[in-house]
Amino acid sequence: MDSIKMKNELQKRLAHPERTFEYDRKNDQLRIEHSETGKGITISLPGIVAKWQEQKEKAIDEIVYYVEEGLQALKGDAELSGKEKKIFPVIRSTSFPLNTNEEVPFIYDDHTAETRIYYALDLGNTYRLIDEQLLKKEQWDEQRIKEIALFNVRSLSTEMKTDRVAGNTFYFLNKNDGYDASRILNDAFLKEMNQKIIGKMAVAVPHQDVLIIADIENDTGYDILAQMTMSFFASGRVPITALSFLYEEGELEPIFILGKNKKR
Structure with missing residues (x-):
């Protein structure tokens, strides 16, 4: 499977009378748009091809589902009023766009x-994702959105699974509700976890559907965490970062693991 074959397969699976397709050969991207509104989704083909090598049809099924749901969301006129309990923060990498495809700025911090x-x-x-245009239409201010979102994320389950490897303890939160990584913004939860930690507390959000908290009790723990985070990052539908963070005094600091038992 190469990019051209993947492009053809996706166009076949996503074909619809109201959609147009545009292939950007230079950047190896496929854009799917609603023909009347011009709103759409752009997907990078090399990443999907790489996933196909491991997951075969599952990789295509996932991206088709993601595009179908995304296009459906773009069709409707979203409303915030009366849906306060449905507003949440989401974590993205710093390379994620600051604006919509129509150049409307997103609300972000x-x-x-x-x-x-x-x-x-x-x-x-x-x-x-909430943008300035939606806020203006609803006559809401940014601070209101942010306060509601952070309040709501604190209401989400923080039940975790545990694994003990080479003298280190790893906790995994994976509810698949789209907001697993968002739990990193629940300060009370992080402080509670910190009380359980024997060694150093590290946190990772390799993709949106997992949060990892590690109790690092020896140097090997850093290597295991780095390998684990990279593996999750490579397989995630919405990757965030392959780096982990040390949690100290309520602050998150990126840690760079340079090789066996070396960090800075």
Whole structure:
């Protein structure tokens, strides 16, 4: 499977009378648009091809589902009023766009050197990132959105699975509700976890559907965490960062693991 074959397969699976397709050969991207509104989704083909090598049809099924839900969300006129309980923060990498395809700025906050906070309206199977145009239409201010979103994320389950490897403990949160990584913004939860930690507390959000908290008790723990985070980052539908963070005094600091038992 190469990019051209993948492009053809996706066009066949996503074909619809109201959609147009545009292939950007230079950047190896496929854009799917609603022909009347011009709104659409751009996907990078090399990443999907790489996933196909490992997951075969599952990789194509996932991206088709993602595009279908995304296009459906773009069709409707989203409303915030009366849907306050459906507003959540989402974590993205700092390389994620600051504007919509129509150049409307998203509502966002800086988080760490590797991550940024965006705000989303949950639509069920997908969500819409909140932008300035939607705020203006609803006559809401940014602070209101941010306060509601952070309040809502604190209401989400923080039940975790545990694994003990080479004398280190790893906790995994994977509810697949679209907001697993968002739990990193629940300060009370992080402080509670910190009370359980024997060694050093590290946190990772390799993609949107997982949060990892590590109790690092020896140097080997850093190597395991780095390999684990990279593996999750490579397989995630919405990758965020392959770096981990040390959690100290309520602050998150990126850690760079340079090789066996070496960090800075």
